[in-house]
Every structure is written in C-alpha cells, then in structure tokens.
Amino acid sequence: MPVSIADVARHAGVSPSTVSYVLSGKRSISEDTRRRVLESVRVLGYRPHAGARALASSRSNVIALVVPLRSDVHVPVAMRFAVSVVTRARAHDHDVLLLTQAEGADGLRRVAGSSMVDAIVVMDVEIDDARIPVLRELGLPAVLIGVPADTAGLACVDLDFQEAGRLCARHLADLGHRRLAFVGEPPAVYERRTGFAERTLAGFREAARERGAEVPAVLPCEPTRTAAEQAARRLLRDHPGVTGLVVQNESAAEPLVAALTAAGRTVPGDLSVVAIGADDVAEGTAPPLSSVGLPAEELAERAVELAVRGLGGDAPAGVTLLPPTLVDRSSTAPAPRRASA
Amino acid sequence: MPVSIADVARHAGVSPSTVSYVLSGKRSISEDTRRRVLESVRVLGYRPHAGARALASSRSNVIALVVPLRSDVHVPVAMRFAVSVVTRARAHDHDVLLLTQAEGADGLRRVAGSSMVDAIVVMDVEIDDARIPVLRELGLPAVLIGVPADTAGLACVDLDFQEAGRLCARHLADLGHRRLAFVGEPPAVYERRTGFAERTLAGFREAARERGAEVPAVLPCEPTRTAAEQAARRLLRDHPGVTGLVVQNESAAEPLVAALTAAGRTVPGDLSVVAIGADDVAEGTAPPLSSVGLPAEELAERAVELAVRGLGGDAPAGVTLLPPTLVDRSSTAPAPRRASA
DNA sequence: CGGCGTCATCGAAGCGATTCGACTCCCTGG
DNA sequence: CCAGGGAGTCGAATCGCTTCGATGACGCCG
Numbered sequence: 244m245p246v247s248i249a250d251v252a253r254h255a256g257v258s259p260s261t262v263s264y265v266l267s268g269k270r271s272i273s274e275d276t277r278r279r280v281l282e283s284v285r286v287l288g289y290r291p292h293a294g295a296r297a298l299a300s301s302r303s304n305v306i307a308l309v310v311p312l313r314s315d316v317h318v319p320v321a322m323r324f325a326v327s328v329v330t331r332a333r334a335h336d337h338d339v340l341l342l343t344q345a346e347g348a349d350g351l352r353r354v355a356g357s358s359m360v361d362a363i364v365v366m367d368v369e370i371d372d373a374r375i376p377v378l379r380e381l382g383l384p385a386v387l388i389g390v391p392a393d394t395a396g397l398a399c400v401d402l403d404f405q406e407a408g409r410l411c412a413r414h415l416a417d418l419g420h421r422r423l424a425f426v427g428e429p430p431a432v433y434e435r436r437t438g439f440a441e442r443t444l445a446g447f448r449e450a451a452r453e454r455g456a457e458v459p460a461v462l463p464c465e466p467t468r469t470a471a472e473q474a475a476r477r478l479l480r481d482h483p484g485v486t487g488l489v490v491q492n493e494s495a496a497e498p499l500v501a502a503l504t505a506a507g508r509t510v511p512g513d514l515s516v517v518a519i520g521a522d523d524v525a526e527g528t529a530p531p532l533s534s535v536g537l538p539a540e541e542l543a544e545r546a547v548e549l550a551v552r553g554l555g556g557d558a559p560a561g562v563t564l565l566p567p568t569l570v571d572r573s574s575t576a577p578a579p580r581r582a583s584a
Numbered sequence: 585m586p587v588s589i590a591d592v593a594r595h596a597g598v599s600p601s602t603v604s605y606v607l608s609g610k611r612s613i614s615e616d617t618r619r620r621v622l623e624s625v626r627v628l629g630y631r632p633h634a635g636a637r638a639l640a641s642s643r644s645n646v647i648a649l650v651v652p653l654r655s656d657v658h659v660p661v662a663m664r665f666a667v668s669v670v671t672r673a674r675a676h677d678h679d680v681l682l683l684t685q686a687e688g689a690d691g692l693r694r695v696a697g698s699s700m701v702d703a704i705v706v707m708d709v710e711i712d713d714a715r716i717p718v719l720r721e722l723g724l725p726a727v728l729i730g731v732p733a734d735t736a737g738l739a740c741v742d743l744d745f746q747e748a749g750r751l752c753a754r755h756l757a758d759l760g761h762r763r764l765a766f767v768g769e770p771p772a773v774y775e776r777r778t779g780f781a782e783r784t785l786a787g788f789r790e791a792a793r794e795r796g797a798e799v800p801a802v803l804p805c806e807p808t809r810t811a812a813e814q815a816a817r818r819l820l821r822d823h824p825g826v827t828g829l830v831v832q833n834e835s836a837a838e839p840l841v842a843a844l845t846a847a848g849r850t851v852p853g854d855l856s857v858v859a860i861g862a863d864d865v866a867e868g869t870a871p872p873l874s875s876v877g878l879p880a881e882e883l884a885e886r887a888v889e890l891a892v893r894g895l896g897g898d899a900p901a902g903v904t905l906l907p908p909t910l911v912d913r914s915s916t917a918p919a920p921r922r923a924s925a
Numbered sequence: 926c927g928g929c930g931t932c933a934t935c936g937a938a939g940c941g942a943t944t945c946g947a948c949t950c951c952c953t954g955g
Numbered sequence: 956c957c958a959g960g961g962a963g964t965c966g967a968a969t970c971g972c973t974t975c976g977a978t979g980a981c982g983c984c985g
Contacts, residue, residue, distance in 0.1 A: 245699075247971055258935045263973060270974095273933060290697035294638030295971035298940045303635060308682065312667060318660040325666075326653060329684050338700065341649065341682040343670050356631035358586075359679065382585070467868060468838070497809070527809060588941055599965045604943060611944095612962055636941035639970045 246287045255283040266291070297358065305338045306550055307351070307360040309374075311367035312344040315432045315440070317466070317493040320521050320539050321366065324388070327543030328364060335551045337362075348377040355381045362550035364388070368399075370436040384553020386546045389438050396560050398549045400542055403564035404439045404519075407535040408446030410569045411489045411517045414533070416454035419578035420487030420515060423451055424460035426474050426499060427491050433463060443491055443519060460485060466494030475502035486578050490532075491519040497528045500574075504529075511576035517569070531572040538565060587628045596624035607632070638699065646679045647891055648692070648701040650715075652708035653685045656773045656781070658807070658834040661862050661880050662707065665729070668884030669705060676892045678703075689718040696722045703891035705729070709740075711777040725894020727887045730779050737901050739890045741883055744905035745780045745860075748876040749787030751910045752830045752858045755874070757795035760919035761828030761856060764792055765801040767815050767840060768832050774804060784832055784860060801826060807835030816843035827919045831873075832860040838869045841915075845870075852917035858910070872913040879906060 252259040257276060264270040265280040272280075283289070297303040308328050314321050329339045340360050342350050344367070351374060354360050361383060365374065368389040378385040379396050387399045415423055425447055427433070428440045444461065451458050460482045464474045474495065478485060490496045496518045500510055508514050510530060518525045518534035525534035545563055552559055593600040598617060605611040606621040613621075624630070638644040649669050655662050670680045681701050683691050685708070692715060695701050702724060706715065709730040719726040720737050728740045756764055766788055768774070769781045785802065792799050801823045805815045815836065819826060831837045837859045841851055849855050851871060859866045859875035866875035886904055893900055 245971095248973095249971080259972080260936075260974075261934060264934085267973080270934085271932060276933075288697070290694065292639065292971050293698040293700040294635040294644060294942095295940090296698075296973080297635030298633065298639055298942080299971075299973040301940075301973095305681070310667065318663050322659050322663050325682070326651065326684055329682050330686065333687070338695070339682045340646070341666070341670050341680045343667055345671065346674070353631065354679070356629070357634040357637075359634040469870070529810070586941095589943095590941080600942080601944075601966075602964060605964085608943080611964085614963060617963075633941050636970090637943080639972085640941075640943040642943095642970075 245292075246289045248289070248291065251280065251283045251287055251289045254287060255280045301358065302554070303359055303361050304336060305340050305360045306332050306547065307340045307342055307354050307363045309342045309344060309346070309351075309363070309365045314367055315428060315435070315437045316367060317521065317524075319523075320493070320537055323521075323539040324366060324543050327540045328547055331544050331547035335547060337547075337551065348374045351377050351381065355383050362386070362553055364546050364550055367437070370438045384550050386549045386553070388542060388546060390442075390562055390564075391438070394560070394562055398553065398560050399562045400545045400549065401439065401562070401564055402537060402542065403567055404443040405446035405449075406564070407519055407567035408443040408448075408489075409450035410535055410567055411519065412447045412450035412456065413454060414517060414569055414575065415487035415489070415515055416451065416456045418487070418515060418575060420456060421578065422457050422459055422482070422484045423447075423487040423489065424462065424478055424482060424485045425458065425489045425491070426471075426478075426495060427461065427463050429465045429492075430463045440491065447489060456487075464492050464495045464499075466492060468494075468498040471495035471498035472502040475499050475506065479503070479506055479508070486514055487575075488514055488516045489519065490516060493520040493524045496520070496524055496532060500528050500530075500532070511574050513579060515575035515578070517575060522570070525570075525572065528574075530574050532574040533570060533572045535567045535569050541565060586633075587630045589630070589632065592621065592624045592628055592630045595628060596621045642699065643895070644700055644702050645677060646681050646701045647673050647888065648681045648683055648695050648704045650683045650685060650687070650692075650704070650706045655708055656769060656776070656778045657708060658862065658865075660864075661834070661878055664862075664880040665707060665884050668881045669888055672885050672888035676888060678888075678892065689715045692718050692722065696724050703727070703894055705887050705891055708778070711779045725891050727890045727894070729883060729887060731783075731903055731905075732779070735901070735903055739894065739901050740903045741886045741890065742780065742903075742905055743878060743883065744908055745784040746787035746790075747905070748860055748908035749784040749789075749830075750791035751876055751908055752860065753788045753791035753797065754795060755858060755910055755916065756828035756830070756856055757792065757797045759828070759856060759916060761797060762919065763798050763800055763823070763825045764788075764828040764830065765803070765819055765823060765826045766799065766830045766832070767803050767805050767812075767819075767836060769804060770806045770833075771804045781832070788830060797828075805833050805836045805840075807833060809839040812836035812839035813843040816840050816847065820844070820847055820849070827855055828916075829855055829857045830860065831857060834861040834865045837861070837865050837873060841869050841871075841873070852915050854920060856916035856919070858916060863911070866911075866913065869915075871915050873915040874911060874913045876908045876910050882906060 248259045248262050252262045265272050265277050332339050363385045366388045368387045368391050370392045372391050390399045390401050432440050462474045464470050510516050518532040520537050522536040525532040589600045589603050593603045606613050606618050673680050704726045707729045709728045709732050711733050713732050731740045731742050773781050803815045805811050851857050859873040861878050863877040866873040
C-alpha cells in the first residue's frame with residue numbers, strides 16, 4: 244500500500260535519486276525523464292514520507308502555532324488568525340502544528356528539540372514573556388504576534404496600536420470633540436502587560452494632548468454586557484462633558500452603545516464613538532461604528548511570511564507594525580455645539 | 585548541537601538499541617542501566633528526532649484536526665473544542681496538526697498519505713460529507729464530530745441533539761406550556777444538512793407531540809442582533825399564544841431575550857425560554873437561561889480517546905452520543921394561567 | 926583531434942531512530 | 956552436571972528520503 248520513491252523509480256526506469264531531483268528541482272533533468280517520472284508518480288499515487296523527508300533534509304515543513312488559552316484577544320479574532328496562519332502556511336507548502344499556551348516554554352523546547360517544526364509563531368505575547376528567552380536560544384525562526392519589551396533577535400508583527408490610538412483621538416479631536424473618554428480592556432489585561440492595550444492608550448493620550456483635548460475618563464471594562472452597561476452609566480453620570488468615546492473591547496462595544504442609546508443619548512448626535520478591534524463587531528452594532536480594524540488575516544500572512552523567510556537563511560528580526568486605518572462608518576460626527584469653553 | 589541516540593549511548597556506555605529500549609520500555613532493562621541511560625539523556629538534553637522515529641516506527645504521534653472555516657458552530661465553541669483536542673492529545677503523548685475545511689478531501693489524503701498523522705479528527709461534518717468516503721479508505725482511525733448519514737466504519741462523537749430537543753420540549757411541557765416555539769440556526773445550516781440542527785428539531789417536535797403540546801412556530805434565525813430582534817417581534821405578533829421558547833443559536837439568544845423584555849414580556853413570567861448551546865452564552869443573558877449545554881471539552885476528550893484507541897488496533901467504529909443535560913437557571917417557570925383551551 | 930565544460934543520471938552514504946534475532950550470563954530443575 | 960530458560964544487552968538491518976561525488980555522453984574550441 245505505501246508506495247516509496249524506489250517504487251516510482253522502478254516504474255519510471257530511473258534511479259531513486261533522479262526521482263528525488265525531479266520532485267525537488269534541485270538538479271537539471273531532461274524533459275523526457277521528468278515527464279516519465281511525474282507520470283509514474285501520478286499513476287502510483289506516490290506521496291513522499293514526511294518523516295523520511297524530514298530526517299534526510301532536516302526540514303519538517305511544519306510551523307508551530309501557539310494559540311492563547313483564555314485570550315485577551317477576543318476568541319473569534321484568535322480563530323481567524325489561526326485559520327489564516329494555516330492557509331498562508333499551506334501556500335508556502337508548510338503545515339501547522341497547534342500548540343496551546345499551556346505547553347509553555349517546555350512545549351517549545353519539545354517541538355523544536357525533536358525537530359517536529361522548523362519555525363514557531365506565537366500569538367498573544369506579553370511584554371515580559373517567559374517564552375522569549377527560550378525562543379531566542381532555540382535557533383529556529385520565531386515570529387511573535389505582539390511586541391514584547393526586548394525584541395532583540397526576534398521577529399515581531401503587530402498592528403501599530405499606538406498609531407491606532409492616535410488615529411482615534413485625532414479623528415475625534417478634528418471633529419471638534421474636546422473631552423474624550425476611553426473604554427478599554429479588562430484590568431487584568433493591563434496588569435498582565437499585554438502591550439497592545441497600553442500602547443493604544445499611550446497613543447490615544449498623546450494625540451489627545453497634541454490636539455488639546457482632555458481625557459477625563461479611562462475605564463477598563465470586563466467583557467460582559469453588564470460591565471459595559473455599567474461603564475456607560477458611569478460615564479454619563481461622572482463625565483457628562485465627554486462627547487467623544489473610544490472603545491477597545493470587542494465584547495463591550497455593542498452593549499455600551501446600546502446602553503448609551505437606551506439612556507437617551509444618540510450616537511453620533513450626542514456622543515461620537517470609535518471602536519478598535521474586529522471589524523465585524525463594529526459593523527454589527529446600531530449604528531455601525533467607525534473603527535480601526537484588526538487585520539487578522541494580514542497579520543497572519545506577515546507572520547508566516549517572516550517565518551518562512553527565516554528558514555531561507557536571512558533572519559529578518561525586527562518589529563513589523565502594520566499601519567492602522569480608521570474606517571468611517573456612521574458613529575462619529577462633529578461635536579455638538581454647546582457653551583464653548 | 586543536535587544530540588542523537590548514539591551520543592546518549594556512548595555517554596552511558598551502552599548500545600543505541602539499549603537506549604531505545606530504556607526509553608520505550610519494550611524490553612526489560614536492568615535498573616542500573618536504566619538509571620545511567622536516563623541520566624545521560626538528562627545531561628545531554630536528548631530529544632528523539634520526530635522524523636526518524638516516525639520513519640522507523642511508522643507512527644508520527646500526530647493527530648490531524650480539521651476545523652471549520654466559517655462554522656455553523658459558533659466560533660468560540662469551535663475554539664474551545666480545538667484547544668481541548670490539543671490538550672487531550674498531549675495527555676496521550678500526541679501532537680495536533682491543524683487543517684482547515686478548505687483543504688478538503690485532498691488535504692486528508694495528503695497528510696495521511698505522507699504519514700504525517702496517524703489519526704484524523706474532523707469537526708463540523710455534514711450529513712452527506714464529501715470527505716467521508718475518503719476517510720473510510722484512508723486506513724487511519726478517523727473520528728467525526730457530528731453524525732453523517734452513513735457511519736459505517738467510522739467513529740462519531742456528538743451531543744445527543746435529538747435528546748436535547750426532547751429535553752427542552754419536555755421541560756417546557758411539564759411546566760404546563762402548551763404552545764411552544766423554536767428559534768433555530770440560520771436557514772443555510774438546515775439546507776446544508778449539518779445534522780445537529782435538524783436532529784434537535786426532530787427531538788423537540790417528537791417530545792412536544794408526545795406531551796400534547798403544539799409547535800406553531802419554528803423560526804430559523806441569522807446570527808445577528810437584528811435578525812434575533814426581528815424573530816422576537818414576529819413571534820410576539822404572529823404567535824401570541826406561545827409561552828415556551830427554545831433557542832438554538834448562540835448569537836441570537838441574548839438579543840432575542842432582550843427584545844422580548846424590551847417588548848414588555850417578562851422572562852420567565854410571560855415566556856419561558858430554554859437555550860441549547862454554549863453554557864457561557866446562556867449564563868451571560870438577563871436572566872440567565874436554562875439551557876442544554878454543549879460539552880465541547882468532553883466531546884474533544886472522547887474524540888481523542890477514540891482516535892488514540894483506534895491506533896491501538898481496535899477500531900471502535902460507531903456513534904457515541906453524549907447525554908445532554910438541562911441546567912435549570914431562572915428563565916423557565918410554570919405557564920401563566922390563562923383562558924385554558 | 927585532444928581536452929574541457931555541461932547536462933543528465935546513477936550509486937552510495939548518510940539522516941536518527943526502532944526492532945528483530947542472537948548472544949552471554951546466571952539461575953533452576955532434573 | 957547439564958539442558959533449559961529468562962533477563963539483559965548488543966549488532967545489524969531497516970524505514971524512505973536527500974544529497975554529494977562520480978560517471979558517461981556530447982558538443983565545442985583551439
């Protein structure tokens with residue numbers, strides 16, 4: 244049942260090495276031989292044995308992907324990302340071995356040490372991630388989604404969240420909003436220092452300051468409906484002067500807007516709202532929210548690209564930040580005219 | 585850098601085969617030798633080369649997992665499932681190769697043919713799934729999540745959705761509800777014949793009939809907020825007599841209940857609602873919904889168990905249906921007393 | 926016409942494990 | 956005292972592929 248390269252060789256009347264060269268293209272082969280061999284491959288249904296290939300070539304053509312367990316990124320985004328990694332990897336003739344966060348540094352050592360994979364992509368890295376020194380000494384191309392504190396020797400890909408924060412602040416400020424609020428991720432995310440959250444906030448604050456807008460309220464928010472509603476109430480009660488709002492929390496966006504509406508505020512009439520995160524969330528609210536999308540597919544593509552290129556010898560260590568773009572839907576408008584300052 | 589079994593053998597003063605036997609436990613080894621070898625393994629940091637092992641033993645210790653692309657199952661459930669499969673596989677000393685639906689039957693042939701994996705788990709199978717004949721002829725243990733029409737020679741695991749439907753109908757009927765409605769998955773799911781949806785409905789109808797309850801309304805529902813709200817309105821308008829409602833649609837559950845409440849109906853005062861699906865969805869509504877949960881972790885565990893056992897020689901083909909349980913939260917109550925029939 | 930570079934192919938040596946005899950002790954029973 | 960047997964170990968074959976060096980044929984140039 245299992246047909247080997249020797250079978251193909253026999254069938255085509257050539258030597259095994261010739262078959263190998265036909266398949267890999269690493270040496271020139273006459274057109275005639277090539278055709279005969281490929282025909283034999285087809286007829287016999289030959290598939291190279293992955294293990295043997297890995298053994299002989301010290302390349303497994305497999306990329307490890309480490310996915311978060313309980314993620315700071317909202318689950319559908321993580322899933323989109325994972326699926327895209329598989330798709331992109333396939334386009335480069337690689338497969339994907341799935342690991343969970345729970346495997347930790349040992350898991351990385353294991354799959355790398357046993358030559359199961361020849362590159363590693365890690366999602367959801369924290370600023371001070373225990374796996375980073377390990378990745379560095381593994382000697383495989385490693386690509387991180389997210390940007391840790393020390394990126395030396397590692398390739399990182401991420402959305403430029405700082406710029407995303409700036410974009411949001413500027414967008415609102417340029418519409419005349421002078422008091423802005425930010426509803427963010429749960430406190431745990433900030434405590435764990437997952438990077439993207441604080442970088443967004445930093446960019447947001449920076450651009451607000453630049454434009455002379457105040458930021459009287461920054462509210463972390465658990466990813467539940469009631470937490471979002473509570474945040475909305477608190478916002479309206481404690482900061483009635485706020486007219487521009489940024490939400491970076493996929494689970495909170497819709498309920499937050501709903502709560503504001505229910506409280507008699509119109510969006511964008513009374514309050515302009517910008518979201519940061521998965522596009523489908525922003526599109527699914529009423530009204531749809533202007534937002535800075537999270538390009539999961541593109542991140543995955545870059546990550547795989549870097550990983551594969553890393554195999555090619557050149558190790559493109561360094562940080563790749565994708566430029567964010569703000570899609571204007573109908574949730575932002577010029578600030579309402581009121582007693583001006 | 586790469587330390588091989590020969591290095592370990594030399595270091596421990598034994599032959600390579602002895603090292604192998606120590607590690608695999610397939611022959612008796614003196615306690616003394618065992619200790620020396622293990623110590624050498626530790627000191628040298630030896631990791632068996634996965635490819636070499638696979639080549640020699642014709643076992644890769646890898647399980648393929650095929651995940652849906654755009655899934656009928658809601659994404660967080662799929663993710664939980666995938667993560668659990670990895671976890672359980674690790675517990676059996678296996679790794680997981682991630683494939684997407686997009687790879688189709690050819691992808692299965694590829695990974696099986698090249699001996700990359702030695703078992704396959706497929707999520708989200710349809711009743712008449714093109715991959716099924718392929719799985720059957722592959723000669724590897726295959727486990728399906730979901731139950732196709734022809735299960736001959738295959739192992740299938742699923743929640744007993746028919747029984748879940750029955751449970752819901754009985755629960756409501758036993759509380760005195762005589763008119764029941766069912767809000768289900770999007771029409772596409774039924775058209776694609778994904779099995780679980782229609783089986784649930786069948787069980788629901790069957791038990792309702794048994795208990796003498798009517799089912800005047802069955803509404804498929806897109807997974808959007810507005811679709812759910814629309815379903816709620818239609819229900820109240822066209823079927824005012826309905827007092828018991830079953831929702832099998834994770835995305836619709838919360839907005840549906842919210843819409844009912846907004847329309848002045850109380851849950852469970854006016855309307856009792858039971859959900860089928862992920863527990864966290866049911867817990868996250870106001871009020872929390874009584875529900876039949878989808879035991880993703882347990883399904884994954886069974887699936888991996890079956891796959892691994894399949895490797896052991898015995899092929900436990902057959903259908904394993906997990907018994908559903910209805911968790912009573914606070915969304916169901918005795919039917920309101922009205923003009924009785 | 927001899928030497929040389931190319932092209933196409935082959936043979937054989939690994940790659941790093943597993944596994945199947947075979948061999949050596951040593952113990953036990955007859 | 957010797958045959959028999961189990962425990963412990965080794966050597967060598969094997970798995971299926973890649974890749975390096977060698978070889979033969981051919982055409983070209985001086």
